[in-house]
Amino acid sequence: MKPSWRRPQIKGSETVSFKDKVDEIRRDFPIFSRLERGKPLRYLDSAATSQRPIQVIRAVEEFYEMHNSNVHSGVYELSEEASAAYSGARKKVAVFLGAQPKELVFTRNATEALNLVAFSWGRANLKPGDRVLLTQMEHHSNLVPWQMLAQEKGLKLGFVRITDDGLLDEESLKDELAKKPKLFALVHASNVLGTINDVKLYGKMAHEVGSLVLVDGAQSAPHMRVDVKDMDCDFFAVSGHKMLAPLGIGALYAKEDVLSSMPPFMTGGGMIREVTEEFTTFDDIPYRFEAGTPNIGGAVGFGAAIDYLEGLGMNWVRDHERRLTAYALDLISGVKGVKVYGPMDPDRRGGVISFNVEGVHAHDVAQVLDEEGVTIRSGHHCAMTIMERYGIPATARASFYVYNAEDDVDALVRGIQRVKQVFGVG
Amino acid sequence: MAEDIYRELILDHYKHPSNFGHLALRNGKARDQNSNCGDSVDFEVLVKEGKLVDVAFTGIGCAICIASASLLTEAVKGRSLQDVMALGETDILANLGIKDLTPERMKCAMLPLKVLKMALINSRAALPEQA
Numbered sequence: 055m056k057p058s059w060r061r062p063q064i065k066g067s068e069t070v071s072f073k074d075k076v077d078e079i080r081r082d083f084p085i086f087s088r089l090e091r092g093k094p095l096r097y098l099d100s101a102a103t104s105q106r107p108i109q110v111i112r113a114v115e116e117f118y119e120m121h122n123s124n125v126h127s128g129v130y131e132l133s134e135e136a137s138a139a140y141s142g143a144r145k146k147v148a149v150f151l152g153a154q155p156k157e158l159v160f161t162r163n164a165t166e167a168l169n170l171v172a173f174s175w176g177r178a179n180l181k182p183g184d185r186v187l188l189t190q191m192e193h194h195s196n197l198v199p200w201q202m203l204a205q206e207k208g209l210k211l212g213f214v215r216i217t218d219d220g221l222l223d224e225e226s227l228k229d230e231l232a233k234k235p236k237l238f239a240l241v242h243a244s245n246v247l248g249t250i251n252d253v254k255l256y257g258k259m260a261h262e263v264g265s266l267v268l269v270d271g272a273q274s275a276p277h278m279r280v281d282v283k284d285m286d287c288d289f290f291a292v293s294g295h296k297m298l299a300p301l302g303i304g305a306l307y308a309k310e311d312v313l314s315s316m317p318p319f320m321t322g323g324g325m326i327r328e329v330t331e332e333f334t335t336f337d338d339i340p341y342r343f344e345a346g347t348p349n350i351g352g353a354v355g356f357g358a359a360i361d362y363l364e365g366l367g368m369n370w371v372r373d374h375e376r377r378l379t380a381y382a383l384d385l386i387s388g389v390k391g392v393k394v395y396g397p398m399d400p401d402r403r404g405g406v407i408s409f410n411v412e413g414v415h416a417h418d419v420a421q422v423l424d425e426e427g428v429t430i431r432s433g434h435h436c437a438m439t440i441m442e443r444y445g446i447p448a449t450a451r452a453s454f455y456v457y458n459a460e461d462d463v464d465a466l467v468r469g470i471q472r473v474k475q476v477f478g479v480g
Numbered sequence: 481m482a483e484d485i486y487r488e489l490i491l492d493h494y495k496h497p498s499n500f501g502h503l504a505l506r507n508g509k510a511r512d513q514n515s516n517c518g519d520s521v522d523f524e525v526l527v528k529e530g531k532l533v534d535v536a537f538t539g540i541g542c543a544i545c546i547a548s549a550s551l552l553t554e555a556v557k558g559r560s561l562q563d564v565m566a567l568g569e570t571d572i573l574a575n576l577g578i579k580d581l582t583p584e585r586m587k588c589a590m591l592p593l594k595v596l597k598m599a600l601i602n603s604r605a606a607l608p609e610q611a
Contacts, residue, residue, distance in 0.1 A: 413495075417517060417542035417588060421485065433517040447518045447540045476486045477543075 072374055076459040079366070082107040083457055093427030096465045101245050101273060101406050101453035102431055103295045106359070110298055113358035117351050124347055126324055140350050143357030144340075147305050150360045151290065152281035157313060159306045159343040160353055164272035165195040167291035167306035168239075170343060171268055172199035174319045175289075175312070180236055182208035187235035187265065189214040189222055189251075190443055191244045194436040196270045196291075200239060214240070216443050220247040220396035220403075227256060235265045242274035246437045246449065247396030248379070248403035250274065254285050261286070266312070272296055276455070277375055277404050279368040288312050294352065298359035303352030306343070313339045320345040363456075371456055375405040378454050382407055382463045386452075389470055391480035395449060405454030408435070411470060413479040416448040422476055423450075423469040430466070485585075486543065489577055494543040497550035499536045499557075506534070508603025512595045514587055519545055521592050523599040530561050532600070542588050544576070549592035551575040561600055567593055 080086050085105045086095055097105060117139060123132040125140045141155070148158040161167045176199075180186070186200050190213045204211050212233060215226040222240075231238075238260035243250050257267040268289040271280060275290075276297035282290045289312070294303040308316070318325060318336055322345035327335040336342045363371065380400040387394045391412040397403045411419050416432035423430055430452045434441045441447060452466055474480045506524045513520035521539035525532055535557055537549045555575055556564050572589050573579070581589055 415519075415542035415545075417519075417544070417585070418486070421585070438518060441518060447520075477491065 072377065073459060075370075076374075076457060079107075080457050082109065082362075084108055084111070086457065090427040090429060091425055094465075096426070096428040096462045098428060098430045098452040098454065098458065098462060098466060100276075100296070100455035100458075101435075101451065103301070104276065104298050104455050105457065106298055106300065106355075107362050109362050110300065110355050110358045114300055114351050114355040117354045122351075125350055136350055139354050139357075140348065143353040146357040146360040147292075147353075148307075150280075150364070151275065151292070151305075151307055152283045153290075153307045154310065156339050157307055157310050159308070159313070159340040160348055160356075161291075161304045161306055162302055162349070163295065163304035164270060164291040164293040165304075167289075167304055168196050168268070168270060169199045170306055170319045171239075171289050171291075171308070172203050174316045174343070175266075175308075176200075176203045176237070177207070178315075178317050180207055180209055183210065185210045185212055185233055185235040187212045187214065187230050187233075187238045187240075187260070189240050190216045190439050191220075191222070191247060191249065191437065192239070192241055192439065193245055193270065193272070194438070195272075196239055196241060196268075197439065213439070216247075216440070219398075220244070220249050222249070222251055222256070227259065231259055231263050231265070234263050235260070237268060238265045239268040239270070241270045241272075242280075243271075243277065243404045243406070244396070244437075244440075245273045245406060246408050246435045246440045246451065248406035248408070249396055250278075250402055250404055253287060257285060257287050273404060273406065276363075278372040282307050294356040294359065298362055300352045300355040303349050303356045305356075310339070313343075316343075318342050318345065322346050324348070366456060374456065375454055376400045378458060378460065378463065379403060379405045379407070381460055382452070382454070382466070385463060385467050386470070389467065389474075389480075391474065392470060395444060405458075406451065407453070408449035408451045410446065410449055411473055411477075411479065414473055414477045416450040418477070419450040419470070419473050422473045423466070426465060426469040426472060428462075428465050428469045485578060485581075487577065490543055490547040493547035493550040497537075497546055499550065499553035500538060501536050502538070503534055503536045506536075508599045508601075510595050510598035510602055512591065512598060514541075514545075514591050516584070516587065517542075519588070519591065521545065521549055521595045523549075523592070523595045525596070525599045525603055527561065527600065527603040532556055532559055532561060532564055535596070537592065537595075539592075541591070544581070544585055545588040545591055548572055548576055548589045552592050552596060556596065561604070564600060565597060 083105050121135040123136045125137045145155045148155040212230040215223040217223045266288040269287040271290050272293045275292045290307040295301045325345045395408040420432035432450045503524045508525040511522045519541040523537045526534040535553045
């Protein structure tokens with residue numbers, strides 16, 4: 055199959071082809087001016103962390119150059135500017151997710167957001183014998199905190215099984231919900247299988263048995279329109295660095311009434327109302343959950359990343375990636391000796407493709423691809439329960455974002471052919 | 481670099497590893513895994529009179545890891561425990577015939593030696609005084 059740059063037939067994309075738009079986007083990302091092992095950089099590891107456009111880098115730079123100071127109680131102009139920048143960023147991220155700013159807590163990343171729920175809501179609300187329902191496709195960040203809490207408090211964990219096609223097994227879901235969990239914590243888009251779970255439907259089913267719903271949105275919010283109110287989840291966790299923002303900034307959304315009922319996670323400055331030697335009263339949401347000087351520069355960068363994504367339009371982002379994923383699935387699964395994991399329907403998956411080359415370990419696949427300038431990840435991708443489900447030690451994983459196009463997929467497929475040649479397989 | 485790493489020696493040992501399997505007679509064994517990738521290696525050893533008389537391994541890993549284990553078993557059979565315990569990174573790279581590896585891949589190469597040493601320590605614990 056030859057790469058095709060024909061103009062797409064997707065509604066709303068009018069005159070600019072995907073190729074032209076991706077060319078334009080790539081010019082915004084300084085990293086693409088460098089080489090990888092002497093070849094053009096084919097960055098196919100955005101599920102690990104995305105690259106950042108110059109607009110985000112400049113926004114962070116400008117904050118440190120011109121507006122840097124601490125937030126909250128400063129009365130001078132510089133501090134007012136920093137506070138405005140920080141709250142402005144909160145508003146941007148909140149609006150992007152369909153939330154109110156007071157429902158949006160800045161964290162380091164999705165992992166911290168998920169731990170916040172476990173340590174604050176979980177400790178305060180779960181009792182020995184209570185059930186927490188997870189799925190077999192969780193990232194370790196939405197599994198280990200619950201396991202730790204289960205050990206501490208004597209909770210029971212359940213896991214919704216994965217079908218052979220890489221979807222959540224709805225029978226298994228019904229069985230588990232019948233056991234009346236107090237919380238259903240599930241991933242929106244799998245970082246290994248690419249599966250996009252119908253969190254709105256599953257969340258509704260969970261609410262019907264009286265469970266709260268936590269959605270790990272680390273791999274969904276960067277790639278599609280998310281509306282937490284429409285989804286009706288109680289918690290939603292995101293990482294900024296997977297969606298063009300700087301490293302070290304993420305967010306937790308929690309419904310206002312749920313968040314208001316939660317005790318602080320970490321304590322210290324910036325989150326109190328009054329402290330005496332005997333007792334402390336805490337600030338309102340969301341500040342109650344942001345002890346210490348926050349990552350203001352990171353938040354400003356997060357805001358700039360949201361501006362960039364809104365400029366592209368999240369519907370365009372999803373269309374682009376669905377189209378690229380369809381192209382890649384077609385080509386990669388067509389290579390003899392290559393097994394692709396996860397759903398084959400591009401409507402049911404995001405731009406994450408895990409695969410193995412028969413007779414070659416994923417590390418070796420990644421190493422040979424690197425020689426071709428193609429950067430993919432190999433290993434268990436912090437989701438060892440998925441590896442166990444498929445009886446494999448590791449997969450190679452290519453993942454896409456707004457700056458990827460068919461030429462990257464073509465380089466990947468050429469690289470896979472090279473792997474087979476080096477290892478003398480197929 | 482791929483050409484440097486994936487030479488015939490390594491690919492041969494990856495596809496047809498030496499001493500792959502189990503020992504009928506053994507007095508030490510160990511298993512460990514590379515936590516970053518989930519690869520795991522098991523070593524079994526037979527130690528007599530301070531010497532590594534026999535060694536075998538099983539495991540799942542990349543070409544570097546499996547070839548490193550295979551070449552290691554060939555290099556250590558019949559040697560004194562003292563010699564084997566003194567082996568390090570340079571010996572493993574020399575076995576593989578590779579000048580250098582990135583830190584990530586170095587972990588793959590070093591896992592077998594780490595597990596072999598664990599197996600030897602286990603055998604000495606089981607038999608504190610060698611006859």
